[in-house]
Amino acid sequence: MGRRGKNKGRPISGWLILDKPWDFGSTEAVSKIKWLFKAEKAGHAGTLDPLASGMLPIALGDATKTVPYVMDGRKVYEFTVAWGEERSTDDLEGAVIAASGTRPDRAAIEALLPDYTGAIEQVPPRFSAVKIAGERAYDMARAGEEVELPTREVEIHRITLLACPDADHAVFEVECGKGTYVRSLARDFGRDLGCYGHVSSLRRSMVAPFDEAAMVALADLVALEEVADEDERLAALDAYLIDVGQALSMLPRIMITDEQAYKLRMGNPIILRGRDAPVECDDAGAFARGSLVALGEIRGGEFRPKRVFKG
Incomplete structure (x- = not known):
């Protein structure tokens, strides 16, 4: 059977x-x-x-x-930093590993923010999904191993101090690029301000598009x-x-016929005609009747499919 x-x-x-x-x-x-x-x-x-x-x-x-x-895509986060403690996970979950009675004032915090705008070097948290020799950093950290993560460049498009509700907390909004760790921002703010800090709340409000x-x-x-x-x-x-297809608003769109859609779904390239057709492009979306048919590249007047989608 x-x-x-x-x-x-x-x-x-x-x-x-x-x-x-x-x-x-x-x-x-x-x-x-x-x-x-x-x-x-x-x-x-x-x-x-x-x-x-x-x-x-x-x-x-x-x-x-x-x-x-x-x-x-770009991402927007609103987060609160609690001053006075640095934690092993850089958020509320971890153990306190350093403490200070110092608290920064609003002027000192605002003066720091330009240093964290644009392309910056950042060390990810030890408790993160970054891989070291094939292993996740958080798995190594939980096992008690010493985790040394290299710096990497991330892009901070803007960062704003929204509020200082009390001496122990500050609320920020940041718009950033791929790979940015907000927990690392909190940790580094605290170190630069001489008071230590960690994320006490975090909310993501946008992932473009x-x-x-x-x-x-x-x-x-x-x-x-x-x-x-x-x-x-x-x-x-x-x-x-x-x-x-709404996830691809950042890509050029090619409008195609049903016959061309059939060819693309069979894995074949199609010839692009018309003065408005892109000449060269690494990534574009081909759409028929408003629906995504294929992702591909444009070379030599042809759209060449890389990934095709069901009708």
Whole structure:
């Protein structure tokens, strides 16, 4: 008797822009969304620490092919730094490893911020997902190993001091590029100001091209579990999905015919005609009837597909 094939889930595609709750891991969030949507495939663009809340873009189905483009997008965070203690994890989760009774005033904090704008060198936290010789830094740190991470360049587009609610805390907003660790900013602010510091709250409000208005609360999705009719429940969930192509607003768009779409889906290049057609391009999206057909490059008057998407 033959073995039954494993239920792979629904072949749905799209982006779900989750407002991840505090104290909920990114991997846990993806698993929950995949289960709720009964999706065949799921992934996320840009990990959020369990103690952070806010935007976690989750890709379902073919949207997983566009994750690298969203990972490269700018991000906006609002975070609070607690002065007086440096912690092993650079947030509330870790043990105190240094302390000071000194507290910075607003003028001193604002004077520091220009040094953290533009391209800066940053050392990631010891408890981070950065790999060292194939191992995650946080796994090594939890095992008691000494973790030495090299500096790397990150881009800070802007950073603003929003408030100083009391002597022990300061609230900031930062817009930054890929690979920036907000926990490292808090740690380094504290060291430069001679008072030590760590992140006490962190929320992400933007991962370009998605903005805050696109976020969906997990509680709203979970509430749909009460809908008894499965088709009705899944239709209500699917209504929250954003089209795959909306993740690619930063790329040139090529409008193509149904015949050209068929050729691309077969893995064949198509000839581009018209004076407005790009001459050379490493990454572009080909769209037919408003839907993404393929990602590819443009060379010698041809669009050459790298990744194709289901019709």
